[in-house]
Structures are given as C-alpha cells and as structure tokens.
Amino acid sequence: MLELKRVSAGYRGSPVVRGVDLRFVPGRILVLAGPNGCGKSTLLRTALGLQPRLEGSILLDGVDLNALSPRQIAQKAAFMAQSRSVPDITAGRLVLHGRFPYLSYPRHYQKQDREIARQALQWTGGESLAERPMKELSGGQQQRVYLAMALAQNTETILMDEPTAFLDVRHQLEVMSLARRLADEGKAVVMVLHDLCLALRCADRIALVHDGRLLDYGKPEALYERGLLEKAFGVSLGRVRTAHGIQYYYGDIKEELS
Amino acid sequence: MNSLQTSCIHKHPAGFCLLLALLTLLAALAGICAGAVPVSLRDILNVLASGQAQTAAYRIILYSRLPRVAAGLLAGAALAVSGTLLQSVLANPLASPGVIGVNAGAGLLVALSCAVLPASAWTVPLAAFLGAALGVLIVLGVSEAVGASKISLVLTGVAVSNIFSAGIDAAVTFFPDALNGYSDFRIGGFSGVTAVRLLPAAWVIAAGLLAAxxxxxxxxxxxxxxxxxxxxxxxxxxxxxxxxxxxxALAGAAVSFSGLLGFVGLLAPQIVRRLMNSGGLAQLLASALGGALLLVLCDLLARTLFRPYELPVGVVLSLVGGPFFIWLLVQQRGGRTHA
Structure with missing residues (x-):
C-alpha cells in the first residue's frame, strides 16, 4: 500500500502541494478532485516518485520511496500519464512494455510476459486491437490499451492522471467501469478526474485538493453534504435520486474559495 | 504502397530486415562493379582468389571502390541509427543529426582541427565526436530550459545548426586549405575517402551501433x-x-569522413518507421540497413549517371530521397483513409 505522510512537493519556495496525508487503500477507487492548478496532478506524480518531494515521507508497503529503485517502484505501482506521445508501435507491443519492470538482462520479453500482456489486453476487451498500430486507434481504444499496459505491470496500485480526458461519454463510462473492476479485484485505484459529477458517482472516496492542501476527504455523499466541494470549485451542486442511483448535477456559479 | 503490402511488412519485421540486408549486399556488389571503369564480378573473384597487387582491377577495387562502398555503408548506417535515436530520445520526428546541429557541430570542429592541429588518424574523428556532442548538449540544454516543446526544440536545433555552419564558413575563409582532403564537405561526399581516414571512424561506428x-x-x-x-x-x-x-558518436564518426551528409539521418528512420512498426531491435536494424542501402545506391548513381564525371553523394541523396519520401507520405495518407 502507498501512504503519504505530511508530503509537500513542487518548487522550492512555492510548494504546489503542502502537508498532505493520504493512504491509497486496496479495493477502492480514490478520486483526487480540485479546481485547475490545485496540485492534484503534482500530488499523483509525487506519490510515485516521478517528481521529487520537498518534505514528508512516502511509504510503499512500509518502505520509504527514496530507498527503492525505479524498477522496484514500478513493480508495485503503475501510472497512466495524461500527456504522452503515441509511439509508432502496435497496441500489443505497447501492452508488452508493461512487463518492462520485470525484465532482467538481456532484456528480451519471454513467453510468460507475452501471455500476461495478452490476458491484460483481453481483460480490457481490446484483444482485437493487438496487431493494430497505436496511431490508427481512436482515443477510447488507445486508453483501453494503456490501461492494459498498466494491468500487465501487475501492481497493487494503479494511478491514473485524467483517464477520461478527451473521451466521449460512452468511453468515459467504460474507463470508469474498468476502474471499478480493477478495484473489485483488490487493486488500489487512484485517479485525477475533472468531471466532478462523474467523480461523485463513481468514487469510493474523494480527496478534495485546494491550493495544494487536502481540504476534505471521505465518501462522496459525505463530501457533498459538508459542502466544501461547492466552495472549492465555485459552483453549486445538486443531487437527485434516480432509477440509476444518486445523480449529481451542477447548479449556478458561486463565489470561489480564496 | 498499398495497405496489404504494408501489413505484410508490419507482421514480419525479421523478414523485412533480411530483405533489406540482401538488397544492401546487392547494392554493395553493384557499387564495387560499376563506376568510371567497370569491374566484373569475375574480376572481384579473381582479386579475392589471387590477391595480385599489380592488376588494374585489383587497384581499382582496393583503393577506390571498396573504401567508397564501405564509406557508404558506414555513414548510412551510422546517420540513420543516430537519427532514430535522436527522434526517440527527443520525442520529435523532425530531430535528426542534420537538422538539429549535430552534424554541423561535428563539421565545425573537423574544419578547425584540420586548420590548426597537426594531422593524425585520430584527431579528426575525435574532433568530430566532440563537435557532435557539443551540438547535442546545446540542444538538450536549451530544450530542458524552455520545457522541451517540440517546436522550440527543432527551432533551437536549426539555430544551432546555422551558427555552426557559419563557423565552418568562417573557418574555411580564414584557412582555405583546411578541408582540402574533402572534395564536397558541405554537401557530403565520398570522393576523397581513403582506408586510413575510414578506419578510426569505422571502429567508432561499429561500437556505436552495437551499443545502440x-x-x-x-x-x-x-x-x-x-x-x-x-x-x-x-x-x-x-x-x-x-x-x-x-x-x-555515430553522427560525428560519419561526418569525419563524409562531410555534412545530413538528409539520410532524417530520411532513413522516417521511411522505415512508415514501413514497419515493430519497435525494438528490428526497427533499429532496419534503420541501419535502410540508411546503408540508401547511401550505397545514391553513391552508385553519383558515380555512374554522368560518368566519368561525378556528382557529390549529397546532391543525389536529396534529389532521389526527397521525392521518394514525399511519394511515401502521400501514398500512406491515401492508404490510411481507405483502411
């Protein structure tokens, strides 16, 4: 399990993230929510050691991140970056790279790696894409393949930086249902989401980040009721009970929390 | 290139590499045979079997053709792999040793070292490497400082390349004899290549290719x-x-004997990238072979088109490679919309 204790990160002098305590619990979807520039992406990257931290400690299964090699970290936590270059390779090859943290010299993928990659792609429903070049896939298909790569990494924790960005509604919901299945299999799923209503609907826990600090943390309903979400985002929120469970909606623009 | 052919190449990267290797071998043989004075395959076999130093064929093969073909193979493979590495590392399809100032950096230090340092077998390759490394470091430094946006990276490279080129021109103005050993340094060519000049660079290229x-x-x-x-x-x-x-190291070594032969470093990796997308070792091998094939063929054309006159290889490369690349881009665009 990944644990953050009093973590500050960003640039020296003006930290983007300040004194955050968080635990990424297996079997749950944790959504990091907050307005633009609040530091949630920085928090996510720092949690994996992709960005240096200024203060605090980050423990991965009880061991400080600084004591682990990038390879050791990669065997325990996967990361789906938001911005990435789409490489000139096939989808199957990309998923196979999820096995990179397990490669030892001379760094050739083995039969077992290929099998794990095949299963991962199948699990996400993308088995028919294996031979297709990444460049020819749609955004939704690409996301599916990247998810399969993270899955092939076979880690307890999966971090995703805005996995639904640039996707249409159907593909957004597909990504969320895959995330739910991952959590049901006992993985800790942590993601940054911009769509607050989607977050309220799909998350097990929400961490509300504002101005680099953890403003609130808890179950979606509890967060909604405490009202800090509305203040942090500067909009009013409403909810209705529907045949599809509780649905949240945006109301008016309100004064922002400063 | 229709989509069926392309998908065959996509599915059999090893076969594609083998095909390229075969074509390269044929081109190399043709390169030894053809030229101002044609040499037959039988002559090559005779020379290999007897080793007679006195025949004209022997001297032509050993002192003229072999070094040239070897130069084409080495420079082509080195520049193509160098381009592939730069394109991947800088995550930019436009990056290549010719575009971002790596070649020009090597060229500048080669010109300076020829002008002021005493000649020895290793000074030129060493200077070329240092110049190339300087080019890479400047581009990397600037790209990290400005946040590595793809456009600013290429713009920086073009600027660096121009500064170095101006340096080369200045050096040649002050020391007109500096690059006497190179007939076509600015455009790139093999006409002055000798085994003595080739050998140190060949070691560097062999090591660089293996490392890559x-x-x-x-x-x-x-x-x-x-x-x-x-x-x-x-x-x-x-x-x-x-x-x-x-x-x-690869680009510098190539520049040390072939001059500023930049285009192949952009062309070969891009062509290969468009024909196969296996990634990994096959892609690098195919780039190396494709670059070697391209340069040997262009050198062959350069020597035979207007024989007994010779064009610089760089000229033929641009005239043949440029249109071919554009044709490939247009074809693939069509293929993709139908797929």
Whole structure:
C-alpha cells in the first residue's frame, strides 16, 4: 500500500502541494478532485516518485520511496500519464512494455510476459486491437490499451492522471467501469478526474485538493453534504435520486474559495 | 504502397530486415562493379582468389571502390541509427543529426582541427565526436530550459545548426586549405575517402551501433514519453544522456569522413518507421540497413549517371530521397483513409 505522510512537493519556495496525508487503500477507487492548478496532478506524480518531494515521507508497503529503485517502484505501482506521445508501435507491443519492470538482462520479453500482456489486453476487451498500430486507434481504444499496459505491470496500485480526458461519454463510462473492476479485484485505484459529477458517482472516496492542501476527504455523499466541494470549485451542486442511483448535477456559479 | 503490402511488412519485421540486408549486399556488389571503369564480378573473384597487387582491377577495387562502398555503408548506417535515436530520445520526428546541429557541430570542429592541429588518424574523428556532442548538449540544454516543446526544440536545433555552419564558413575563409582532403564537405561526399581516414571512424561506428542495438528495448520504452517510461522503472535521465552520447558518436564518426551528409539521418528512420512498426531491435536494424542501402545506391548513381564525371553523394541523396519520401507520405495518407 502507498501512504503519504505530511508530503509537500513542487518548487522550492512555492510548494504546489503542502502537508498532505493520504493512504491509497486496496479495493477502492480514490478520486483526487480540485479546481485547475490545485496540485492534484503534482500530488499523483509525487506519490510515485516521478517528481521529487520537498518534505514528508512516502511509504510503499512500509518502505520509504527514496530507498527503492525505479524498477522496484514500478513493480508495485503503475501510472497512466495524461500527456504522452503515441509511439509508432502496435497496441500489443505497447501492452508488452508493461512487463518492462520485470525484465532482467538481456532484456528480451519471454513467453510468460507475452501471455500476461495478452490476458491484460483481453481483460480490457481490446484483444482485437493487438496487431493494430497505436496511431490508427481512436482515443477510447488507445486508453483501453494503456490501461492494459498498466494491468500487465501487475501492481497493487494503479494511478491514473485524467483517464477520461478527451473521451466521449460512452468511453468515459467504460474507463470508469474498468476502474471499478480493477478495484473489485483488490487493486488500489487512484485517479485525477475533472468531471466532478462523474467523480461523485463513481468514487469510493474523494480527496478534495485546494491550493495544494487536502481540504476534505471521505465518501462522496459525505463530501457533498459538508459542502466544501461547492466552495472549492465555485459552483453549486445538486443531487437527485434516480432509477440509476444518486445523480449529481451542477447548479449556478458561486463565489470561489480564496 | 498499398495497405496489404504494408501489413505484410508490419507482421514480419525479421523478414523485412533480411530483405533489406540482401538488397544492401546487392547494392554493395553493384557499387564495387560499376563506376568510371567497370569491374566484373569475375574480376572481384579473381582479386579475392589471387590477391595480385599489380592488376588494374585489383587497384581499382582496393583503393577506390571498396573504401567508397564501405564509406557508404558506414555513414548510412551510422546517420540513420543516430537519427532514430535522436527522434526517440527527443520525442520529435523532425530531430535528426542534420537538422538539429549535430552534424554541423561535428563539421565545425573537423574544419578547425584540420586548420590548426597537426594531422593524425585520430584527431579528426575525435574532433568530430566532440563537435557532435557539443551540438547535442546545446540542444538538450536549451530544450530542458524552455520545457522541451517540440517546436522550440527543432527551432533551437536549426539555430544551432546555422551558427555552426557559419563557423565552418568562417573557418574555411580564414584557412582555405583546411578541408582540402574533402572534395564536397558541405554537401557530403565520398570522393576523397581513403582506408586510413575510414578506419578510426569505422571502429567508432561499429561500437556505436552495437551499443545502440543493445539498448533497443530501453529506446522503445523511452518513446512512450518520459513520464510513462519513468513509471515503468526506466532511469530516464541517465538513459537519455547515454543514448544522445551514442547518437553523437555515430553522427560525428560519419561526418569525419563524409562531410555534412545530413538528409539520410532524417530520411532513413522516417521511411522505415512508415514501413514497419515493430519497435525494438528490428526497427533499429532496419534503420541501419535502410540508411546503408540508401547511401550505397545514391553513391552508385553519383558515380555512374554522368560518368566519368561525378556528382557529390549529397546532391543525389536529396534529389532521389526527397521525392521518394514525399511519394511515401502521400501514398500512406491515401492508404490510411481507405483502411
């Protein structure tokens, strides 16, 4: 399990993230929510050691991140970056790279790696894409393949930086249902989401980040009721009970929390 | 190129490499045979069997044709792999040793070392490497300072390239004899190539190619973007520096005997990228072979088109490679919309 204790990160002098305590619990979807520039992406990257931290400690299964090699970290936590270059390779090859943290010299993928990659792609429903070049896939298909790569990494924790960005509604919901299945299999799923209503609907826990600090943390309903979400985002929120469970909606623009 | 042919290549990267190797071998043989004075295959066999130093064929083959064909093979493979490395490491399809100032940096130091240093077998390759490394480091430094946007990286490279080129021109103005040994240094050519000049560069290129091939997997992962690569456990900074260093060594070694033959470093990797997308070692091998094939063929044309006169290889490369590349771009665009 990944644990953050009093973590500050960003640039020296003006930290983007300040004194955050968080635990990424297996079997749950944790959504990091907050307005633009609040530091949630920085928090996510720092949690994996992709960005240096200024203060605090980050423990991965009880061991400080600084004591682990990038390879050791990669065997325990996967990361789906938001911005990435789409490489000139096939989808199957990309998923196979999820096995990179397990490669030892001379760094050739083995039969077992290929099998794990095949299963991962199948699990996400993308088995028919294996031979297709990444460049020819749609955004939704690409996301599916990247998810399969993270899955092939076979880690307890999966971090995703805005996995639904640039996707249409159907593909957004597909990504969320895959995330739910991952959590049901006992993985800790942590993601940054911009769509607050989607977050309220799909998350097990929400961490509300504002101005680099953890403003609130808890179950979606509890967060909604405490009202800090509305203040942090500067909009009013409403909810209705529907045949599809509780649905949240945006109301008016309100004064922002400063 | 219709989509059926392309998908065949996509599915059989090893076969594609083999085909390229075969074509390269044929082109090399043709390169030895054809020229101002034609040499037959039988002559080659005779020379190999008897080793008679006195025949005209022997001298032509040993002192003229072999060094030229070897130069084409080495420069082509080195520049193509250097381009592939740069394109992946800088995550920019426009990056190549000719565009971003690596070749020009090597050229500048070669010109300076020829002008002021006493000649020896290793000074030129060493100067070329240092110049190439300087070019890479400047571009890398600037790109990290400005946040590595793809456009600013290429613009920086073009600026650096121009500054170095001006340096070469200045050096040649002050020391008109500096590049006497190179007939076509600015455009790139092999006409002055000798075994003595080729040998040190050949060692560097052999070592550089081996190093690049052994890092094929890391290169592939790096091409996924630095964040993703890092999250997969790759020490990104260290690997990038190492690969850039190899790219500089390869380009510098090629420049030390062939001059500023830049286009092949952009062309060969791009053509290969469009024909196959297996990634990994096969891609690098295909780039190396494709670059070698391209230069040997262009050299062959350069020597035979207007024989007994000779065009610089760089001229033929641009005239043949440029249109071919544009044709490939247009064809693929059509193929993709129908797919």
């Amino acid at each position: 091939f052994s890092l094929a997997q890391q290169l592939d992962v790096l091409a996924l973007g630095s964040e993703t690569a890092q999250s997969l456990g790759l020490p990104v900074r260290r690997t990038r520096l190492l690969l850039l260093f190899i790219a500089a």
